[in-house]
Amino acid sequence: MVIIEGHQAIPKIPNAIVTSGTFDGVHYGHKKILRKIVKTAQEVNGKSVVLTFWPHPRFVLFPEEKTLKLLTTFEEKAQLFKQVGIDYLIKVEFTREFSQQSSEAFIQNMLVEKLRTRKLIIGYDHRFGKNRSGSFEYLKENSERFGFEVEEIPRQDIDDVGVSSTKIRQALFHGEVDLAAEYLGRHYSLRGTVIRGKKIGTELGFPTANIGVEEDFKLIPKDGAYAVRVLVDEVWHKAMLNVGIRPTVGGLHRVIETHLFDFKKEIYDRPIQIEFVKHLRDEKKFDSLEELKTQLQKDKLSSLAVLKEY
Numbered sequence: 001m002v003i004i005e006g007h008q009a010i011p012k013i014p015n016a017i018v019t020s021g022t023f024d025g026v027h028y029g030h031k032k033i034l035r036k037i038v039k040t041a042q043e044v045n046g047k048s049v050v051l052t053f054w055p056h057p058r059f060v061l062f063p064e065e066k067t068l069k070l071l072t073t074f075e076e077k078a079q080l081f082k083q084v085g086i087d088y089l090i091k092v093e094f095t096r097e098f099s100q101q102s103s104e105a106f107i108q109n110m111l112v113e114k115l116r117t118r119k120l121i122i123g124y125d126h127r128f129g130k131n132r133s134g135s136f137e138y139l140k141e142n143s144e145r146f147g148f149e150v151e152e153i154p155r156q157d158i159d160d161v162g163v164s165s166t167k168i169r170q171a172l173f174h175g176e177v178d179l180a181a182e183y184l185g186r187h188y189s190l191r192g193t194v195i196r197g198k199k200i201g202t203e204l205g206f207p208t209a210n211i212g213v214e215e216d217f218k219l220i221p222k223d224g225a226y227a228v229r230v231l232v233d234e235v236w237h238k239a240m241l242n243v244g245i246r247p248t249v250g251g252l253h254r255v256i257e258t259h260l261f262d263f264k265k266e267i268y269d270r271p272i273q274i275e276f277v278k279h280l281r282d283e284k285k286f287d288s289l290e291e292l293k294t295q296l297q298k299d300k301l302s303s304l305a306v307l308k309e310y
Contacts, residue, residue: 001082004090007114013088015046015118018111021126023052025071026080027184029123029163033153037121038085046118047087051110052077053094059217060094069219071168071188103128103138112146119149126152175222177276187229187275190218192256194267200249201259204293206300208242208257209267211274220256225280227303229310230260231273237263238310240296240303241274244283248292261300278306 004010017037023030034050041048054074058065072080074091081089092098092110101109106128111117120139127135139150163183171180172188180188192211201208209230213220223244230239241258245251258274280302286292 001078001086002088003078004088007090007092007110010090010114013047013049013115015041015044016049016088016115017041017044017046017119017121018049018051018115018117019121020051020128021053021123022056023050023077023081024056024165025168025184026077026084027071027163027165027168031084031185033121033123034081034084034086036151036153040119040121041087044118048085049088049090049115049117050081050086051090051092053092055094056217057094057099060096061099068217069169070215070217071165071172071184071219073191073215073218076189076191107139107142107146111148117146117148119151121151121153123153169219172219172221175224175226175279175282177221177226177279180276187277188221189273189275190220191271191273194270194272196268197255197257198249200246201257204289204296206259206293206296208259209272211256211258211272213256220254221276222279223254223283225283225299226276227278227280227306228258229275229277229307230258231275232260232263232265232267232270236310237261238304238307239263239274240280240299241276242283247283247285248289259296259300261304277310278303280306 017040019033019037037048056068056070058068078089111120122136136150136152143150168180168183171183177188190213192213194209195212197208197210220243224242226241226243228239228241230237237260239258239260241256243254243256245254280299286295
């Protein structure tokens with residue numbers, strides 16, 4: 001897959017079959033559209049093209065809002081597009097100036113002149129241009145003038161999947177990572193760098209890797225203990241993880257820390273990836289460190305039971 005930064009650098013793409021959107025999470029509903037453009041491109045000896053906007057439009061249009069958390073970073077989305085078989089990913093910088101572009105201007109500048117689109121395939125509720133004025137009906141009425149075909153994935157086809165980015169976010173906010181996995185078609189994951197902690201876990205016999213997540217917009221699931229898988233140097237390891245403030249040891253700030261089973265290597269400053277498999281329990285304050293240690297032993301057994309098939 002070729003990633004193109006900015007619409008100014010778009011090369012000539014033969015028989016471009018195009019879709020556009022933010023595609024946060026790249027979930028089952030999104031994949032219906034993505035697989036359709038891949039299949040259509042193969043049928044016409046063309047190329048599948050995804051136009052995606054970054055930063056997320058809400059971050060630009062409503063910067064004072066801090067509530068929106070995303071399921072995927074741009075890099076994670078790109079990897080998921082690649083797995084589906086997309087040929088070209090075009091990263092369009094979303095700015096206030098760009099948001100003021102009319103739907104007509106967007107179509108002419110991007111879809112007609114830059115991409116020479118052969119066919120545009122969009123979801124049933126897709127809108128574009130200033131004030132989201134562009135619609136499927138508008139595209140269909142003017143498709144002959146624009147010089148490309150337009151196809152809409154019917155509402156029923158997408159709704160039958162029962163998935164939306166909002167539903168997935170809500171599941172994660174409630175710790176329902178197994179439900180989120182059903183919607184996504186994979187375990188929810190995050191990536192970060194191992195940072196130094198206070199080594200309290202080591203004192204308890206459960207040394208942990210504290211994870212620093214660079215992107216403050218990345219959604220972190222509900223506080224609590226989880227059974228997880230951790231990728232280190234291309235090898236997956238079974239592990240348990242805690243998200244929270246660690247009230248038993250007087251913590252004040254939310255942290256993410258994971259204990260990898262049967263793992264002895266030092267991995268400070270190394271990148272790792274975490275997949276959330278199952279929520280084990282909510283975070284709580286224990287009366288003593290010994291009580292906490294006993295609970296951690298139970299969490300390990302619960303995690304191993306959950307992860308036995310991995």
